[in-house]
Amino acid sequence: xxxxVTGLRQLALLTRNLxxxxxxxxxxxxxxxxxxxxxxxFLETPGGDDIINFIATRGxxxxxxxxLDHFGFHVSARRWRSVLARLRRSRxxxxxxxxxxxxxxxxxxxxxxxxxxx
Numbered sequence: 001x002x003x004x005v006t007g008l009r010q011l012a013l014l015t016r017n018l019x020x021x022x023x024x025x026x027x028x029x030x031x032x033x034x035x036x037x038x039x040x041x042f043l044e045t046p047g048g049d050d051i052i053n054f055i056a057t058r059g060x061x062x063x064x065x066x067x068l069d070h071f072g073f074h075v076s077a078r079r080w081r082s083v084l085a086r087l088r089r090s091r092x093x094x095x096x097x098x099x100x101x102x103x104x105x106x107x108x109x110x111x112x113x114x115x116x117x118x
Contacts, residue, residue: 022043
């Protein structure tokens with residue numbers, strides 16, 4: 001039986017600071033801006049068919065309140081060291097590790113982001 005869904009296309013999250021969030025994901029993690037929309041940013045991974053959407057809010061953020069533990073991005077083995085170096089240059093603290101192939105960081109909104117390689 002073929003699954004009715006074929007992949008995760010979009011993740012929508014709240015942010016209190018669109019510009020700081022955009023800089024983190026574009027300049028530090030290397031995502032690309034997919035398109036513009038007032039009060040939101042839409043980002044995509046290069047070569048991916050996915051969208052991560054941040055929506056501006058003035059309300060308090062509580063990432064874990066809704067049950068969100070973390071979300072992750074795949075990093076190719078050949079780019080792994082350069083991504084870790086980029087985190088150091090950007091002064092992004094690695095908060096946890098899972099062996100030599102995954103690190104956990106926090107974005108400017110308090111969301112935990114996993115970066116992993118296969």
